[in-house]
Amino acid sequence: MTRPVLTATLKDQAAMFRERRFATFFTGHVVSKLGDAPVPVAFALAAYQVSHSAAALTWVLLSLWGARFFLVATGGRLADRHDRVKVMIGADLLRLLAQGALAVVAVSPLPLQSWHLCLSAALYGAGTALYNPAQIGLTPEIVAEDRLQRANGLLSLVADVGFLLGPVLAGVLMSTVGFSWVLWLDVASFAANLACLVRLTRLHTPLRRTAPASAADTSEDAAETDAADADPDHRFRAGFAVMARYPWFSFGMALWFVVSLGIGLTAVAGPVIAVESLGGAGAWSVLATCLAIGSLLGSLAVMSTTKQHPWKAAAVVVTLGAVLQFTALTLRDELPTAVLGATFALCALTTAACGIVWDTAYQSEIPERYLSRLGSVDNFVNAAGIPAGMLLGGLFADHYDTVFLGVSVLLVLLCVPAVRLAGQGRKATA
DSSP states (O other): HHHHHHHHHHHHHHHHHHHHHHHHHHHHHHHHHHHHHTHHHHHHHHHHHHSSSHHHHHHHHHHHHHHHHHHHHHHHHHHHSSOHHHHHHHHHHHHHHHHHHHHHHHHHSSSSOHHHHHHHHHHHHHHHHHHHHHHHHHHHHHGGGGGHHHHHHHHHHHHHHHHHHHHHHHHHHHHOOOOHHHHHHHHHHHHHHHHHHHHHHHHHSSOOOOOOOOOOOOOOOOHOOOOOOOOOOOOOHHHHHHTTOOHHHEEEEEEEEHHHHHHHHHHHHHHHHHHSSSSSSHHHHHHHHHHHHHHHHHHHHHHHSSSSHHHHHHHHHHHHHHHHHHHHTTTTTSSOHHHHHHHHHHHHHHHHHHHHHHHHHHHSSSSSSHHHHHHHHHHHHHHHHHHHHHHHHHTTOOHHHHHHHHHHHHHHHHHHHHHHHOEEEOOOOO
């Protein structure tokens, strides 16, 4: 039975790449992600080399996340009101400018300073805040609904591969050709993606702009569309107002906020626990590798099936994965590192797989005219949740067990309404 299913899966994936719109978009996406892969580690090393302290890295990260945090709303609004491919082109031009200008400074006689890195990071974060909501809205326009989950799986897989390769590439490039070449390679990858996006503008016509709805829903949505078109105020808070019509999305978003908070918490608490309880930094390297491998396997697992999984089941699975990891961290003194690593891998696997299911669910259910705005809410939640978790990990370093318990209880409490409401979203016309 396995071979026919695998054959059907491969044939379906091949059919996706025969569709010129998706193939063009995906080619640029792959090149861009590979160019981005070594950048985070290279920036961290460059920041330390410039200032010889961790403070510079902190300011670089604050510049990156701050720009993403404050502009993600703008990204969703622009992508809902304008051509999404053109918004992505503008965003990539901004990121190309950020990396290109820094590369020029890096090879010039001028000394590279911390504020150069911060400015580049801020522009890069701004471009990302504009790009991601547009991509979320574009994907269901160029992929048939029955292949949407697999397309999201492929996009997630590329991110996972980049996450695995990034530290290795950064180490090799920084020790051989230097920081400027990391930047030039990223600039080249953005240029390649821009070429693909420009080509996509000539190929792109929305594949699926509407979804089935009842006659009553259709008339209601038509009236709302007229009102929306008449009102030039499409601010970010309008996205939260739309969420009231989709309670399943609201509770799902709350659940993902706590999951993101847990990711940030683990990023800070993990290294501390590894050093204090598990024998040193080498243990954290093992756990971080398990996270990367688990995430990769999660994307592969979703890609390998033709079935579109329901968000109802995914909400339970992602909750169980996170609670299991926090339970293992609480029992760290009684468990070997290998068992902790297995729970880390399982948590990353469930988070990656269920994240793909979540993206597919709301891309299928949310009306097209709101999709990028609610996609920007999704990005906003992650942009806020991860640093909030990091802050939590820093403030309560002496009370990790209590924090792990509190986060686990929150996950369970939010999972119940998320599961009960899942599947009750109605598809509305755009």
